[in-house]
Amino acid sequence: MSPLDFLSAAFLFGGGAFCLAGTVGVLRFPDVYCRLHALTKVDNLGLGLVVVGLALQSGSWATALKLLLVWFFVLISSAFTCQLIARAALRGRGAAPWGGRREP
Amino acid sequence: MDVLLDGVLALCLPLLAWLVLRTESLSQAVVLFVAFGLLSALGWARLEAPDIALVESAVGTGLTGALLMHTLSWTEETPPDIRARGRRRPWALLAVAASTLMLGWAVLALPADSPGLGPLVEARREESGVKHPVTAVLLNFRGYDTLLEIAVLLVAALGARAVNPRSERPTPDAGDDPLTGELFRMMMPALLLVAGYLVWVGDHGPGGAFQAGAILAGGGVVALLTMRMGPPRLSSWQVRWALLTGPMLFIGVAVAPLFTGRRLLELPRPYAGTLIFVVELALTVTIAMVLLMFFPGTRPPRAGAEGEP
Amino acid sequence: MMGGTALMAWSVALPLIGAVLSLLVGRAGVRLVAGVASVATLIASSLVAWEVSTQGVLRQQLGGWGAPLGIEWRADGLAALMLLTIAVVGPLISVHALDHLGDREDREFLPLWLFIWCALNALVLSADAFNLYVTLELTTLGAVSLIVVRRDLPGLDAGLRYLLFALPGSLCYLLGIAFLYGAYATLDVGMLAQRVQSGPVTWVAAGLVTVGLCLKTPLFPLHVWLPPTYTGAPTPVTALLSALISKGSFYVLLRLWLEVFAPVLDAEVGQLLGLLGAVAVLWGSVLALSQTQLKRVVAYSSVAQIGYMFLVFPMATSGARAGVIYLVVSHAAAKASMFVAVGNIHQAVGITELGGVQGLAYRMPFTFLAMALGGISLIGIPPSGGFIAKWLLLNESIGTQQWWWALVLLGGSLLAAAYVFRILRGSFLPLPPGVTVRSIPLGNELAPLALALIALLLGLVPWFPLDLLAVGASR
Amino acid sequence: MNPWAVYALSGVAMFSVGLVGLFSHQHVVKRILASNIAGSGVLIVLVALARRAPSGVPDPVPHALVLTGIVVSVSSTALGVALARRMARLRADAARASEPPPGSGGEGP
Amino acid sequence: MHELRTGLAFFLLLNILAGMVRVIRGPTVTDRFIVAQLFGTTGVGVLILLAADAGRDALRDVALVFALLAPVTVVAFVRFAVGSDAAPGSDKEPRP
Structure with a gap:
């Protein structure tokens, strides 16, 4: 296991951790808007770290660039998704933001 | 680890399918169906069928998801009276279970390593x-x-x-x-x-x-x-x-x-x-x-x- | 260039070209393009039939690739006769549909009918199991799109009901084919026939294929979708459904059963299918007798007639094969003429009840003559094609010592006579006062008569079709 | 155990779940989803068969069949949804036409 | 490395299955839709992990398509959620 592999393994573990954090966030957070926050966390950092980890061990620049392209598109769509859903939830279905009180 | 991944994926596809059809609320069914499309795309990927994974991802998540999301606006949730009739009679369940077992038996009876027409296509x-x-x-x-x-x-x-x-003339849309x-x-x-x-x-x-x-x-x-x-x-x-x-x-x-x-x-x-x-x-x-x-x-x-x- | 095999290609390509071009020309030239394509396909189909009757079985390897890799066509006598039936019955129904449906509908009817015609020709010629699945799906989706052409609530309900019953049928068939491919690594029906041995895979595959196609044909226990679909759909579409489209799935079942599964499976399964057919005959006829709606009577009679067709499986001899195919062809003509006649009555009087037929015989002579001749063929009274078919089946049931099928045939004919006369009886009574009968164009009246005469002709001139059927008969 | 059998069995299970769902539900969209799921089940069985090839390179013929199968399945699903949508609209109009709206209400003339 | 990648792919698959709980429990449609988006992204993660194996580069194209077409469902959802009264083709649309 060369040092590069150690580094990429570390990135992969980090990515996995953030994906777990995102999923747990979506499960545990009390209302739509917090869950949106957790969702975009998975998109940005979770996937980002996995992409970097894989890019390191892919060994060819073309593959690394393609992985970054995938991540770039996910970033764009996640930014739009978060904004659109939040606006839709607020205006359309009127989901009230969580008022800070502890849910039963 | 590969066997574990394949096993869990192959196991939860039918489970998810059953979940999609069991839920009463339509929005839950549609979202579960989109998830089902995603998991079947992963299934195609694991079965070394990238072409089909591509079509499944492009058509499944892109279009079918959007089309079904659109249906949420015009179909009401399952009306209660219909829901009651939806319960299946026990003998029907037995017949289905028996036929599924027969299908499974036929699958296992298939030759385990016939290459099919692969070599001919390759030639x-x-x-x-x-x-x-x-x-x-x-x-x-x-x-x-x-x-x-x-x-x-x-x-x-x-x-x-x-x-x-x-x-259809669109209403002046504020949204x-x-x-x-x-x-x-x-x-x-x-x-x-x-x-x-x-x-x-x-x-x-x-x-x-x-x-x-x-x-x-x-x-x-x-x-x-x-x-x-x-x-x-x-x-x-x-x-x-x-x-x-x-x-x-x-x-x-x-x-x-x-x-x-x-x-x-x-x-x-x-x-x-x-x-x-x-x-x-x-x-x-x-x-x-x-x-x-x-x-x-x-x-x-x-x-x-x-x-x- | 115009060799037999090229003609086969043209009989499939011409309706497809006609459909695509009639879509392309849009509102203006739909009828012209569709008419030219129909005539060309009629010529191509009859030339293929002529080539088969003179030179015997025609084969073609599509794309130049051999059997297991590519797709093969095989046109034997059975395929040629089906090509002719589709080429004659179909256009007559579409001629009637042009006047029966409104202006907008017939612009959508013609391209869809040409697509279905291409699918049926492709289905009849194809000798590749998966290709048969694609043609079945094309026929099904074409039929659904036709059923909803009027966009009214009953049509939509009928279309959805048909779609949601035909889809599982195709999927069962596809899973059966998947098992066959998995076990024998070929999709060609001819090669399957050589390689198939008895075993769990073959039994399950045969079961799936049979259940799937019985759901689409439909056979008795799985026929629940037929009456509401046939009554909800516009009448010319119902005529197409009952005369041609349901025959497509039966043709696939017949070809796969007689060539691939029969030698491998034991006879009891054939007996079961025959039994279901017999029950379908009695069930359909009794229900046809108890209906008050004109269209439903003819729809339930379709259930009964399909029951007759399944009598071929218990006695799988070449005579029974000829008999059942003759029944398929004459039923196509007779049932089409009856449904088209019902369409005329509905157009003229606007009432769909059986009573509404009262006194119309004098005002619509051709329509009721057609209905009478069609009825004769359904019952099987001597000069009609139906009689020849039932006669052949009777011979075979006596010949193979399975006399109970003869009972079913005779009983069914008796019941058929009952419900046909029940329709016709009212028409000779004096016209009740106050009933206004709109005059319908002559073309509309002649279409059912032509169809009924074909059913009659089949009874008078049986040797050409029977010789054609003998070409390439396997046993 | 070569994983193809696992996927083939899962495909068969999906096929059964789909057919049961198709014939036991009344809600149109649910039945269309069920037929789509049953279709996916059959296609997974086909691709699982393709992966049995000992040489490791899967057999391309079932892949082509499944590509055709997916397109056919998507077409029939989309057609079904379009028909169901139109029927819902007609039923809603019929319901609205049969009982006149109570007040002027939001319903336009 | 293959074991690590497949293990992580399996872990992400477990994440997806865990997300099903929110889909079933999620009170509003929006919650369920958020989980659908989460599945999409996690699916992309699994695909690029699987794509790193020998001979499976095409799976990156699949991941690319997933990433590209995610907004399509979102826009459809927004049209449904925001303008449920003005969404095209909805029943409550006042007749023209």
């Missing part, structure tokens, strides 16, 4: 004019299937088009914010690029007309739902020509050998590859147009309003 792949075996089978060895399948697409589009009302306009403007070039790439790569790798057409249709759906484009109507000649150039080209290529004494769909060896590529390019437009016709969108409010959101 004659050079004659087909394309390097990727699946495209060779799809457009040359069994090109007749694909020709009829284009007819299936056209017929389904005709049926859906005839049924979707065209005369159309500039964000979706920006999204559309940013997404379309990327979609066109990837679609072109997939048609080109179909010659020597997974890809082809269906995948590219589905991606173009995805972009078209965004344009349709954000009022940038009206639904394709058969009455306008541009739509008709865009829809029918692909099939006409494919039929022309299929029928041409008959005039020189050869058989239907017998592509001339030297330029079979280019013919297939040209036909695929035209079919991409056809498939994108057909998949768009399944969407019941509305015409943009005023012709002048095309530019600003």
Whole structure:
């Protein structure tokens, strides 16, 4: 296991951790808007770290660039998704933001 | 670890399918169905079928998800009286369980290592004019299937088009914010690029007309739902020509050998590859147009309003 | 250029070209393009039939690839006769449909009918199991799109019901084919016939294929979708459904059963299918007798007639095969003429009840003559095609010592006579006052008569079709 | 155990779940989803068969069949949804036409 | 490395299955849709992990398509959620 592999393994573990954090966030957070926050966390950092980890061990620049392209598109769509859903939830279905009180 | 991944994936596909059909609320069923489409795409990936994973991801998550999401607005949740009748009688469950066991028994009775027609395709792949075996089978060895399948697409589009009302005037829509306009403007070039790439790569790798057409249709759906484009109507000649150039080209290529004494769909060896590529390019437009016709969108409010959101 | 095999290709390509071009020309030239394509396909189909009757079985390897890799066509006598039936019955129904449906509907009817015609020709010629699946799907989706052409609520309900019953049928068939491919690594029906041995895979595959196609044909226990679909759909579409489209799935079942599964499976399964057919005959006829709606009577009679067709499986001899195919062809003509006649009555008087038929015989002579001749063929009274078919089946049931099928045939004919006369009886009574009879164009009246005369002709001139059927008969 | 059998069995299970769902539910969209799921089940069985090839390179013929199968399945699903949508609209109009709206209400004339 | 990648792919698959709980429990449609988006992204993660194996580069194209077409469903959802009264084709749309 060369040092590069150690580094990429570390990135992969980090990515996995953030994906777990995102999923747990979506499960545990009390209302739509917090869950949106957790969702975009998975998109940005979770996937980002996995992409970097894989890019390191892919060994060819073309593959690394393609992985970054995938991540770039996910970033764009996640930014739009978060904004659109939040606006839709607020205006359309009127989901009230969580008022800070502890849910039963 | 591989066995674990395959095992869990293969196990939760039917479970998820059962979940989709068991839930009462339609929105839950639609979202679970989108998740089911994703997991089946992973299944195709694990079964070393990248072409099918591509089509499943492009069509499954892109279009079927959007189409079903659209259905949420006009179908009510399952009315209670129907729900009661939905319970299955015990003997029916027994019969189904027995038949499923028989199917499983037949699966296990299949020879475990028959290579099927793989070696035969491999042996004659050079004659087909394309390097990727699946495209060779799809457009040359069994090109007749694909020709009829284009007819299936056209017929389904005709049926859906005839049924979707065209005369809907959109209400003045307050909800159309500039964000979706920006999204559309940013997404379309990327979609066109990837679609072109997939048609080109179909010659020597997974890809082809269906995948590219589905991606173009995805972009078209965004344009349709954000009022940038009206639904394709058969009455306008541009739509008709865009829809029918692909099939006409494919039929022309299929029928041409008959005039020189050869058989239907017998592509001339030297330029079979280019013919297939040209036909695929035209079919991409056809498939994108057909998949768009399944969407019941509305015409943009005023012709002048095309530019600003 | 015009060799037999090229003609086969043209008989499939011409309707497809016609459909695509009639879509392309849009509103203006739909009827012209569709008419030219129909005539050309009629010529191509009859030339193929002529080539088969003179030169025997025609084969073509599509794309120049051999059997296991590519798709093969095989046109034997059975296929040629089916081609002719589709080429004659179909256009007559579409001629009637042009006047029966409104202006907008017939612009959508013609391209869809040409697609279905291409699918049926492709289905009849194809000798590749998966290709048969694609043609079945094309026929099904075409039929659904036709059923909803009027966009009214009953049509939509009928279309959805048909779609949601035909889809699982196709999927069962596809899973059966998947098992066959998994076990024998070929999709060609001819090669399957050589390679198939008895075993769990073959039994399950045969079961799936049979259940799937019985759901689409439909056979008795799975026929629940037929009456509401046939009554909800516009009448010319119902005529197409009952005369041609349901025959497509039966043709696939017949070809796969007689060539691939029969030698491998034991006879009891054939007996079961025969039994279901017999129950279908009695069930359909009794229900046809108890209906008050004209269209439903003819729809339930379809259930009964389909029951007759399944009598071929218990006595799988060449005589029974000829008999059942003759029944398929004459039923196509007779049932089409009855449904088209019902369409005329509905158009003229606007009432769908059985009572509404009262006194119309004098005002619509051709329509009721057609209905009477069609009824004769359904019952099987001597000069009609139906009689020849039932006669052949009777001979075979006596010949193979399975006399109970003869009982079913005779009982069914008796019940058929009952419900046909029940329709016709009212028409000779004096016209009740106050009933206004709109005059319908002559073309509309002649279409059912032509169809009924074909059913009659089949009875008077049986040797050409029977010789044609003998070509390439396997046993 | 070569993983193909696992996927084939899961495909068969999905096929059964789909058919049961199709014939036991009344809600149109649910039945269309069920037929789509049953279709996916059959296609997974086909691709699982393709992966049995000992040489490791899967057999391309079932892949082409499944590509055709997916397109057919998507077409019939989309057609079904379009028909169901139109029927819901007609039923809603019929319901609205049969009982006149109580007040002027939001319903336009 | 193959074991690590497949293990992480399996872990992400477990994440997806865990997300099903929110889909079933999620009170509003929006919650369920958020989980659908989460599945999409996690699916992309699994695909690029699987794509790193030998001979499976095409799976990156699949991941690319997933990433590209995610907004399509979002826009459809927004049209449904925001303008449920003005969404095209909805019943409550006042007749023209």
